[in-house]
Amino acid sequence: MKWFVAVEWTLLIMVFLRVLSGFIELTVAGLILRFNNIEKAIVLNGVLALIGPAVFLLSILVGLVGLSDKLSVPKFMFIGTGAVCILIGARL
Numbered sequence: 001m002k003w004f005v006a007v008e009w010t011l012l013i014m015v016f017l018r019v020l021s022g023f024i025e026l027t028v029a030g031l032i033l034r035f036n037n038i039e040k041a042i043v044l045n046g047v048l049a050l051i052g053p054a055v056f057l058l059s060i061l062v063g064l065v066g067l068s069d070k071l072s073v074p075k076f077m078f079i080g081t082g083a084v085c086i087l088i089g090a091r092l
Helices: 002-006 009-035 038-066 073-091
Strands: none
Touching (some): 009 038, 038 073
């Protein structure tokens, strides 16, 4: 359990967000199977379409806060612009 002490809190938060996102995805998949209804499946997929990008942006934000003492403002802006470009590209 020594490796756990060496992991940074920022990284643990990012990992937790990804695990939570995966748990939500699996839960929704189970609900879709349980309801066995295409209309409800579409609604649930719509909810997932909102949660995925939110988790992505939140984990980027947490990572940037963790690097705040190591990066300059232009680099922050560059990374933020890249994250926005990924979201725009995924929507087209």
